[in-house]
Amino acid sequence: MTTGLRFPLVCFDLDGTLVDDTVYIWTTLHEGFGTDAAARQRAHDDFFAQRITYREWLAHDFQLLRAAGATRDSMLAFIDRLKPMRGAFETLRELRRRGHRIAIVSGSLDIVVTRLFGDFPFDHVLINRIDFDDDGHITGGEHTPYDVQNKAAGLHELCRREGIAPSQAVFVGDNENDLWIAEAAGRSIAFNCKSDRLAQLATYVVTEKDLRQVLPLIE
Ligand SMILES: [Mg+2]
Known part of the structure; x- marks a missing residue:
């Protein structure tokens, strides 16, 4: 990376972080x-x-x-009953404008991303995939190797792809399944947080439920 940014990569959890009205999809x-x-x-x-x-x-x-x-x-x-988190699009666009690479590392489902963030060009999306037949019935899917403890391995994989160290990645998440990845990232932000352990471990805790509040913490 030649962007000159201290944190070239910003990774987000999905449910409860980029997406409101759900804790886990x-x-x-x-x-x-x-x-x-x-x-x-x-x-x-x-x-x-x-x-x-x-x-x-x-x-x-x-x-x-x-x-x-x-x-x-x-x-x-x-x-469709869920909403993108308040300030999510503004935050993603601002990070993009500053030159950050943007990723999702989540144990949620790909259709949540495409339905709610269809137009946004994420650089990486590590998530479970669900497949349907022509009649819309579930036929199966593909599991993400990067959920729960292995979310940290997902962050390491993305850093490898980007040619940066994990210390140059930021992670933003909300819950217990984010503990490992938060620990692996150079900077971690607990947002809309439901986990005391995550709040203790994170570099920063954002209490206002507006994702734009993370922007000054990713300079
Ligand atoms: Mg979450």
Whole structure:
């Protein structure tokens, strides 16, 4: 990178950070479609006890949503109830104007990004992909290797692609699944924060729910 910026790369979490009205899109969708809550909890526990892989957890989630009748259109209807975070577009455009590279590292779903930020040219998006057939039924997808603890590996991967050190990356996120990536980044900003641990670990905590408040912290 020859931009001369101290932090050439800015990575954002998606749910609760760039997107408002949801903590995790998975919770929003599962509650919205009324999927089997016990089965969902079991898979969650199995993943965190390392009895199943992340890929198996994702496949299980897709299966539950499919069984509850979720389709492309009905999922998009739930996503349409969410809004980009206040100040999100202004923040992204300003970072772009300053010459930063901009990334999303998230365990959410690609259709949330395309639906709410379709026009914005992110430089990197590391996220789960969901696939549908021509009738809009879920056929599967591709898991991100970079969720929870592995979000930090996602940041390292993006720094490698950009030819910079992790100390030259900023991360902005809101919750427990961001602890590892926040620790890996040179500067971290807890925004719209629901995690005491993240607030303690982050370089800065932004309490006003307007994403533009992170801009002075990324000079
Ligand atoms: Mg989040």
